Amino acid sequence: MSTRVRTTALTAILALALALAGGATTAQAALSPQDQTSYIQVVNDVMCVVCHEPLAVAQSPEAFQERDYIRQLIAQGKTRKQIEDDLVTQYGPAVLARPPAHGVNLLVYIVPPLVLIAGLVTLAIFIPRWRRRARQSDAEQSTRPAATLDPTDAQRLNDDLGRFA
């Protein structure tokens, strides 16, 4: 084999190796099905900090940057908690769809259950009362004596009915 042929062959092998390496890198950059799942979980739980919409649906330029960053973090093998911590470091706590449960944010977790409990208690108090009232009303109607006509009206009614008979 001449030197020229050997050089060409080596160049071809090198090019093939580089192409394969490039392909492998591209494959690594694409998310595996498991990673894809965690990506969906993360974007559903964080916000676009500029447009104040869930990141999963936001279409602002900042949202695209945020999603790219999450993909990078997933590709680095970071857990969901680590990703959320990184996002808070970059964008502040407003990036989390569910605010941390301390300070004023506690109201988000306390008020809705309290309102629900207050609603249930109100219903528990008033529903028996309403039902009792409805029963009493039914009972009053059933025990009420039938309306009676005075003799004059009764006579007049009989006369009228007699004319139609």
Next chain:
Amino acid sequence: MRRFLLPGLVTAAAVALLALLTFGVSKQNDTSSIDSQVQHGKFPAAPNAHQPLPILGKSGTATLADFRGKVVVLNVFASWCDPCQAEAPILAKEQQVLAKRNATLVGVTYEDLSSASEKFARRYHISYPVLRDVTGDFVRSFGTTGVPETFVINRQGRIQALQRFPVTTQWLDETLPHILAEKS
């Protein structure tokens, strides 16, 4: 007494909602906003001047008050913002002029990744200090709702001019000379 309870509660709720609406509407037309004060020649003090902000690409923090005595052209930007990219070369060039006049540009990033901001700074040869406003509180105190925005803070630490849109060379040429000429 009990028959007035429900109408009373409904009236109280209606009054509360009306008060909230009135408050919201009055805040919309807040005549004390930075824009209207600047427009009427009442230059408000730069808000949160002592709030420490991380320095982009370096460890440590800096505050706006650290630049007191200098004219500061505060530019709020983000790497994902196209108009910010358009004005970046103008600002980078302006810094060369400002540095000779006891003045400086100070960049503040708005809802931006630190790595992306650093890349932006390298790409546009930004030599002036850039601070990161991670929570957005600092920038919001200037009434910022989008990017880019630019505020000119005089040597007394007061906002003397502002631009809620991208700056142009013409705007800088018209705005800065008389502010730079003022002594501290």
